[in-house]
Amino acid sequence: DGGITQSPKYLFRKEGQNVTLSCEQNLNHDAMYWYRQDPGQGLRLIYYSQIVNDFQKGDIAEGYSVSREKKESFPLTVTSAQKNPTAFYLCASTIQGPGKNYGYTFGSGTRLTVV
Amino acid sequence: AQTVTQSQPEMSVQEAETVTLSCTYDTSESDYYLFWYKQPPSRQMILVIRQEAYKQQNATENRFSVNFQKAAKSFSLKISDSQLGDAAMYFCAYRSGNTGTASKLTFGTGTRLQVTL
Numbered sequence: 001d002g003g004i005t006q007s008p009k010y011l012f013r014k015e016g017q018n019v020t021l022s023c024e025q026n027l028n029h030d031a032m033y034w035y036r037q038d039p040g041q042g043l044r045l046i047y048y049s050q051i052v053n054d055f056q057k058g059d060i061a062e063g064y065s066v067s068r069e070k071k072e073s074f075p076l077t078v079t080s081a082q083k084n085p086t087a088f089y090l091c092a093s094t095i096q097g098p099g100k101n102y103g104y105t106f107g108s109g110t111r112l113t114v115v
Numbered sequence: 116a117q118t119v120t121q122s123q124p125e126m127s128v129q130e131a132e133t134v135t136l137s138c139t140y141d142t143s144e145s146d147y148y149l150f151w152y153k154q155p156p157s158r159q160m161i162l163v164i165r166q167e168a169y170k171q172q173n174a175t176e177n178r179f180s181v182n183f184q185k186a187a188k189s190f191s192l193k194i195s196d197s198q199l200g201d202a203a204m205y206f207c208a209y210r211s212g213n214t215g216t217a218s219k220l221t222f223g224t225g226t227r228l229q230v231t232l
Contacts, residue, residue, distance in 0.1 A: 031217060031218055033219070033220075035222075040124075040224060041224060042206060042222040042223055042224040042225055043206065043220075043222040044222075045219060045220075048217055048219060050217050056217065058219070088158065090160065092160075092220075094218050096217070096218055103148075103150050103152075103162045103165055104160070104162070104220060106159065106160035108157070108158070108159050109158050109159075
């Protein structure tokens with residue numbers, strides 16, 4: 001079955017450490033997204049990518065980095081510059097194009113905690 | 116920039132009753148799409164229903180329907196015959212119809228729905 005796989009489900013980061021969250025999709029979707037979810041704030045866009053080797057900053061990109069070397073993969077690195085990284089992270093993908101209103105397919109998320 | 120507002124942080128409904136969740140949005144665009152997503156305790160985001168702004172007819176999906184008022188920029192979700200499995204966080208989301216916007220979704224802050232016996 002096609003879908004989006006996020007790993008790990010739970011991740012613990014020490015102060016000053018970089019960590020990478022994995023996101024893989026086998027849906028042949030063009031666009032991929034990373035969102036951060038905090039209580040009472042909904043989902044906020046971190047980074048997105050419409051094609052391989054190209055990505056754009058979202059609303060809260062500071063302290064994060066991404067890569068898109070393959071269509072199927074869009075990993076997110078939470079760097080030590082991110083001062084408050086404890087949150088739930090969601091990866092999503094969708095088909096792009098005029099009139100294509102399919103909404104997003106989401107992964108099951110990664111819970112990141114700073115220890 | 117577009118904004119989405121959900122003014123009800125929490126709602127409660129009795130099993131088998133009907134409940135309406137509110138959502139308003141702000142945009143200067145005429146072509147856009149609106150969505151309701153459900154996030155149960157598992158935290159998996161599930162698409163409930165979608166609406167194209169150019170369609171006057173309100174979308175329905177089984178027990179879920181929307182009241183789309185384009186002029187008022189309102190997009191409420193009605194859940195009929197509520198079931199215990201409907202208990203979840205519900206998010207309203209907006210997507211521009213402009214293909215240059217990379218299909219980005221803007222989310223509201225969510226409404227937590229409780230279903231009681």
